Amino acid sequence: MNVFEYQARSLLARYGMPIPAGDVATTPEEARQVAVVLTDGPFVVKSQILAGGRGKGRFLNGFVGGVRLCSDANQVEEVARAMLGGVLVTRQTGPEGRRVDRVLVAKAPRILRELYLAILIDRECRCPVVMGSARGGVDIEEVAREDPEAIHRIRVDPQMGLWPYQARELGLRMGLRGPLLLQAADAIARLYHFFCDCDASLAEINPLAVVEDGKLAVIDAKVSFDENGLFRHPEIARYRTEVIEDGREAEATKAGLNYVGLSGDIGCMVNGAGLAMATMDILHRYGGTPANFLDVGGGADQDQVTKGFGILMKDPRVRAIFVHIFGGILRCDVIARGIVDAVSQVMPKVPIVVRLQGTNLEEGRAILRRSGMSIRTADDLADAAQMAVAAAKEPR
């Protein structure tokens, strides 16, 4: 689970990371108030979306930059007004961008150098890896591509933990000496402590900056948590409600469905994550793109199927619906009743393709047939996928 920068900052602050003072705001007036409380500028106003590249981003209405420096509270209010409610497009959001509902207003210390610091789980060496570079900032992806040697990595034995000498060594390779080196080693140790304590899967500080007065400061923070560990961190789990940005996902979460919104045009309803992945793959193979990942699960009831169907039918990007169910515990007749129920409630304007297999297949088919609805069916997966791809391309 990813969290917003302002949430990551408040967690990291508790571990003693050097975080410039600031607070989140949802209105321009609130943003001004945060600046007033921070007293003197300069300030930085930062769009809070779950995607990076904000500094180089651009709003759909033409406003440039998802991160802007401001000299006083008036300007903070003005910039917040331009950002809030706007849609920010960055290289990570896709062309549709993300709506900005919150901004972070923080003190903006003068930056002398931008470094990179991150901890993540390296699946290959099966341990946490601490990464650091003297060349942090908005171009870190290019550095990684063109000069991977400039990004240093230290493996941590999870049983031993991070040794102080490892943190100092990384600090040295990040180009730091003297008091700054000691501060960096301290920050690295604190970040590692946070990472383990909170079951994080990624903690990235980019940039970690050398600022005026010979200090280090966390200028940007991106943190993700392992969802399997969330039950141990109710406080972090509560962030989830603020984090769900996609209206489709919020509704699906309420209905207890496993749903991930995507940007394609074929709405998918599948049972089982593996089958859902395979379904998305085969749609891609035949030139289609899924609008979502939706796993209704093994134990879904008719009501959940109806709700899932409702979410798919309300999604304006969906041009065809593909229902692909293997009837095991969730039987084909139940899914068929769910479909018929949903179709009669939310009149669909898009073609529906259904492939059922498994328990009570005949009964399921009969229910679809008897409904008198124009539901296309296929027995073979390849046929069904091609039907769905073709259906999505039909003029409406």
Ligand code: ADP
């Ligand atoms: P993103 O990574 O989403 O682009 P950042 O928070 O890293 O957002 O900000 C992007 C860039 O904006 C930073 O790399 C830095 O160059 C600049 N920036 C952010 N905060 C400050 C600040 N306090 N002072 C000067 N520049 C800043």
Ligand code: MG
């Ligand atoms: Mg950044």
